Amino acid sequence: MGVFVAASAVLLAEPTFFDVTYVINPHMAGAVGTIDRVAARHQWEALRSVYQELGLVVEVLEAVQGLSDLVFVANQCFPFVAADGAREVLLSQMRWPERRPEVAVVADWFARRGITARSLQDPGVFLEGMGDIQWHPSGRALLGGHGFRTSAAAYDDPTLTSVAPVHPLKLVDEQLYHLDTCLSPIDEHTAVVCFEAFDEPSREVLRGAFDQLIEVPYDEAVRTLACNGHCPDGKHFIVHHEARVTAERVRQAGYEVVEVDTSEFLKSGGSVQCMKLMLH
Ligand code: ARG
Numbered sequence: 001m002g003v004f005v006a007a008s009a010v011l012l013a014e015p016t017f018f019d020v021t022y023v024i025n026p027h028m029a030g031a032v033g034t035i036d037r038v039a040a041r042h043q044w045e046a047l048r049s050v051y052q053e054l055g056l057v058v059e060v061l062e063a064v065q066g067l068s069d070l071v072f073v074a075n076q077c078f079p080f081v082a083a084d085g086a087r088e089v090l091l092s093q094m095r096w097p098e099r100r101p102e103v104a105v106v107a108d109w110f111a112r113r114g115i116t117a118r119s120l121q122d123p124g125v126f127l128e129g130m131g132d133i134q135w136h137p138s139g140r141a142l143l144g145g146h147g148f149r150t151s152a153a154a155y156d157d158p159t160l161t162s163v164a165p166v167h168p169l170k171l172v173d174e175q176l177y178h179l180d181t182c183l184s185p186i187d188e189h190t191a192v193v194c195f196e197a198f199d200e201p202s203r204e205v206l207r208g209a210f211d212q213l214i215e216v217p218y219d220e221a222v223r224t225l226a227c228n229g230h231c232p233d234g235k236h237f238i239v240h241h242e243a244r245v246t247a248e249r250v251r252q253a254g255y256e257v258v259e260v261d262t263s264e265f266l267k268s269g270g271s272v273q274c275m276k277l278m279l280h
Pocket of ligand 1: 099
């Protein structure tokens with residue numbers, strides 16, 4: 001088994017070449033050519049400041065021309081700590097050819113830091129990094145979304161199961177296509193969730209995994225990607241500012257809400273969780 005180490009740093013990817021140039025999720029339909037790069041840069045910088053103000057070290061990955069989705073740096077890998085304490089990274093096998101070149105860019109970033117990269121045994125299986133894999137904050141298990149991007153078979157792969165036991169969760173709504181668009185663990189007891197995104201057995205798994213599930217209404221989950229909000233420290237939930245019902249419920253549960261504007265990134269089907277990679 002691997003070792004669970006809480007993250008103290010976060011990787012963000014510069015939005016210089018962020019764009020919507022193809023459609024690989026329903027949010028992107030109609031958004032091709034509509035990105036305001038100046039606004040996107042401001043939104044990204046504001047998010048970077050939020051992480052810094054919360055005390056996290058922010059590392060930055062340089063943008064690469066032509067890789068318009070690289071800014072969603074949650075997707076290209078899954079970093080973990082191996083049983084011997086070594087930092088390693090499991091590289092993604094992206095479902096869509098448009099995004100496959102991003103993996104080498106992120107792999108190179110880790111290689112330059114001396115971090116060993118691993119791959120799944122089966123090159124024909126899809127895996128989209130932390131877009132679909134989440135740590136249960138207890139550190140005892142992983143939650144793994146599948147159905148639209150990651151293949152269910154990825155969760156039987158020994159490279160992944162040797163890190164921690166995986167609870168597979170089946171996603172059933174195309175609008176909420178990655179696990180991080182419908183689930184955001186806050187702490188060991190609490191997670192923000194949109195139930196409509198999961199099949200019934202998966203909902204049961206979630207009810208068993210958390211004492212408190214803060215429910216996000218389906219329309220808000222789709223419109224604002226409220227479940228793509230992110231809690232880096234067990235206290236603060238960073239979320240797109242239009243997720244009003246979610247923000248209210250998170251506050252009522254005793255957490256602090258930090259509102260950001262991710263409207264340009266929502267056009268591509270991403271918000272806070274997608275735009276960061278936690279580093280252990
Ligand atoms: N346009 C990107 C895609 O469809 C958005 C990725 C958002 N990332 C995430 N972790 N949900 O692949």
